[in-house]
Amino acid sequence: MKNHRYLLPAGAFLVCVLGFPLAHTLWTAVSGAASVPRMAGDEILAQSVRVTLAFSLMSVALELALGLVFALLLNAPFRGRGWARAIVILPWALPTAVMAMSWRWILNDTYGVFNDVLLRLGLIDAPVAWLGRPETAFASIVLADVWKTTPFVTLILLAGLQSIPKDLYEALRIDGAGAWSRFRLITLPMLRPAIALALTFRLIQALGVFDLVWVLTGGGPAGRTYTVSLYIYDNLFRYQDPGYGAVITVTFMLSVFALAAVLSMGMQDRRA
Amino acid sequence: MASVSLRNVSKSYDGKTPVVRDVSLDVPDGQILTVLGPSGCGKSTLLRLIAGLETADTGEILIGGESVNDRDPKDRDVAMVFQSYALYPHMNVRENISVALKLRHISAPAIRERVESAAARLGLMDLLDRRPAHLSGGQRQRVALARALVRQPKAFLLDEPLSNLDAVLRERTRAELRLLFRDLQATVLYVTHDQIEAMTLSDRVAILRQGGLEQMGAPLELYQSPATEFVAGFIGSPRMNLLEAACIGRFDPHVKTAGIRPEDVQVLDQPGADTRPMALRLIEPLGAQKLLTLAIDGVEVRALVALTRPVSGTLHVRFPADRIHTFDAEGRRTD
Numbered sequence: 001m002k003n004h005r006y007l008l009p010a011g012a013f014l015v016c017v018l019g020f021p022l023a024h025t026l027w028t029a030v031s032g033a034a035s036v037p038r039m040a041g042d043e044i045l046a047q048s049v050r051v052t053l054a055f056s057l058m059s060v061a062l063e064l065a066l067g068l069v070f071a072l073l074l075n076a077p078f079r080g081r082g083w084a085r086a087i088v089i090l091p092w093a094l095p096t097a098v099m100a101m102s103w104r105w106i107l108n109d110t111y112g113v114f115n116d117v118l119l120r121l122g123l124i125d126a127p128v129a130w131l132g133r134p135e136t137a138f139a140s141i142v143l144a145d146v147w148k149t150t151p152f153v154t155l156i157l158l159a160g161l162q163s164i165p166k167d168l169y170e171a172l173r174i175d176g177a178g179a180w181s182r183f184r185l186i187t188l189p190m191l192r193p194a195i196a197l198a199l200t201f202r203l204i205q206a207l208g209v210f211d212l213v214w215v216l217t218g219g220g221p222a223g224r225t226y227t228v229s230l231y232i233y234d235n236l237f238r239y240q241d242p243g244y245g246a247v248i249t250v251t252f253m254l255s256v257f258a259l260a261a262v263l264s265m266g267m268q269d270r271r272a
Numbered sequence: 273m274a275s276v277s278l279r280n281v282s283k284s285y286d287g288k289t290p291v292v293r294d295v296s297l298d299v300p301d302g303q304i305l306t307v308l309g310p311s312g313c314g315k316s317t318l319l320r321l322i323a324g325l326e327t328a329d330t331g332e333i334l335i336g337g338e339s340v341n342d343r344d345p346k347d348r349d350v351a352m353v354f355q356s357y358a359l360y361p362h363m364n365v366r367e368n369i370s371v372a373l374k375l376r377h378i379s380a381p382a383i384r385e386r387v388e389s390a391a392a393r394l395g396l397m398d399l400l401d402r403r404p405a406h407l408s409g410g411q412r413q414r415v416a417l418a419r420a421l422v423r424q425p426k427a428f429l430l431d432e433p434l435s436n437l438d439a440v441l442r443e444r445t446r447a448e449l450r451l452l453f454r455d456l457q458a459t460v461l462y463v464t465h466d467q468i469e470a471m472t473l474s475d476r477v478a479i480l481r482q483g484g485l486e487q488m489g490a491p492l493e494l495y496q497s498p499a500t501e502f503v504a505g506f507i508g509s510p511r512m513n514l515l516e517a518a519c520i521g522r523f524d525p526h527v528k529t530a531g532i533r534p535e536d537v538q539v540l541d542q543p544g545a546d547t548r549p550m551a552l553r554l555i556e557p558l559g560a561q562k563l564l565t566l567a568i569d570g571v572e573v574r575a576l577v578a579l580t581r582p583v584s585g586t587l588h589v590r591f592p593a594d595r596i597h598t599f600d601a602e603g604r605r606t607d
Contacts, residue, residue, distance in 0.1 A: 174352045175372035
């Protein structure tokens with residue numbers, strides 16, 4: 001029991017960086033409690049929730065699908081596999097702001113390499129302002145997010161794949177299974193905990209997305225990429241309304257907690 | 273059930289070191305062949321070649337008289353019990369046993385009947401809804417066996433199926449396996465490094481050494497007339513004494529090594545015809561018998577005597593000529 005004192009430095013650190021801001025936010029929310037009913041009629045909030053959900057669902061779904069494909073490829077034996085695994089992780093290792101800035105340049109209508117390539121291929125006749133048009137701006141932030149975080153999903157799923165004993169596949173081959181049956185009967189169910197883990201991490205991150213959108217589109221055009229985090233930021237710093245900002249923050253946080261709790265139930269290892 | 277045959281089968285993983293070297297053997301329909309050898313002798317690879325998990329570099333593998341070299345594991349119709357059991361952890365016992373039948377599109381009522389008959393036979397009826405994680409080692413082993421039985425395959429391949437069980441359970445399961453396979457009249461290839469399993473379970477034993485077949489025959493045949501020095505030293509416990517031929521008075525130029533089993537060494541208190549005196553070094557009681565280690569001039573000989581026989585100091589040892597096995601410089605039996 002007396003050894004608990006060794007937890008003091010770590011505990012103090014957590015209180016400072018997590019406990020204090022959390023308590024402060026809760027306190028601010030309590031003082032702004034009068035603005036709770038405002039949320040119901042807030043059209044901008046409703047719009048930002050729709051954008052955030054659409055962004056999260058689309059990007060996470062794409063990341064899971066692509067991540068699974070990459071993980072399966074990287075799990076297969078081939079020459080140079082170690083290098084391939086190292087390279088695949090690179091996009092994820094970049095700071096989000098830096099890579100968002102790069103995407104902004106890539107997608108730039110006048111100087112962007114993306115337009116250049118499409119023009120040369122003859123796929124478009126004139127440069128497109130990808131980040132300036134409502135329909136393509138949303139697709140662009142999904143694309144950038146998928147590009148950056150698919151490696152993270154790949155890594156988790158690859159670890160999951162590697163933990164599946166090889167002899168299970170051999171036993172199933174002898175039991176009469178072809179490649180698809182082996183995937184369906186062993187890979188997918190055994191990968192369930194890893195998939196649930198990746199899903200939880202990614203959904204929580206995606207729902208709170210800020211930096212990527214902030215740098216890439218700033219929430220525009222016409223609010224088409226305006227996420228909840230951006231709205232919270234604006235309430236706190238632009239509209240000088242910390243009470244309402246904190247109320248949204250706490251509501252949002254509780255929703256994400258609930259979601260994480262549901263997902264973690266799916267994460268339970270069925271082997272146990 | 274069907275016969276299994278190998279014709280000059282070789283396998284190497286790196287193209288240089290052979291893991292299986294030119295092995296030919298036959299398991300007639302309904303017989304149990306044990307493949308016995310030390311670790312790394314290629315016996316598991318041999319089994320994997322038959323199952324189709326590995327491809328032979330050369331040679332032919334026949335199941336039921338048909339060449340199966342080009343067939344996938346799923347089309348070879350053999351069942352395998354893995355050393356690790358390889359139970360599917362996310363499926364319960366019933367699902368584990370029925371997977372192979374489902375993959376073969378057998379009707380649900382037929383699956384149910386066959387699964388339950390296999391489960392009943394192995395005493396698993398009360399465990400059908402459990403996951404492997406909630407089973408004991410012995411129960412898992414029986415599930416692995418049931419999974420193989422339910423298939424009604426052409427042959428069973430068992431890879432050290434008892435090595436993860438404790439001694440008591442291993443002995444009991446060994447006897448149960450023998451009865452089970454006799455009832456089924458099953459064709460079985462059984463890989464083990466345990467010579468007692470090999471001796472008690474099999475109709476015939478094949479001894480593998482560095483990927484090559486050293487000797488194949490009935491268990492007692494191997495014990496009574498080992499074809500090579502390796503087999504002589506490998507079969508039998510305590511191990512056969514293997515000595516320079518000259519040490520037991522053999523001066524035949526063709527004979528390099530002479531072997532005599534500890535139970536065949538005669539130990540006398542008084543000198544007699546053809547005896548030599550040896551000093552008693554060590555006594556190891558084994559139960560009904562005790563194992564003596566005797567030495568003279570740097571030569572050590574081990575002898576088994578009754579536990580009650582009093583021994584001390586210098587003893588007089590005789591090696592009966594008809595009990596001596598002789599081997600040439602290549603380790604081959606000379607008679």
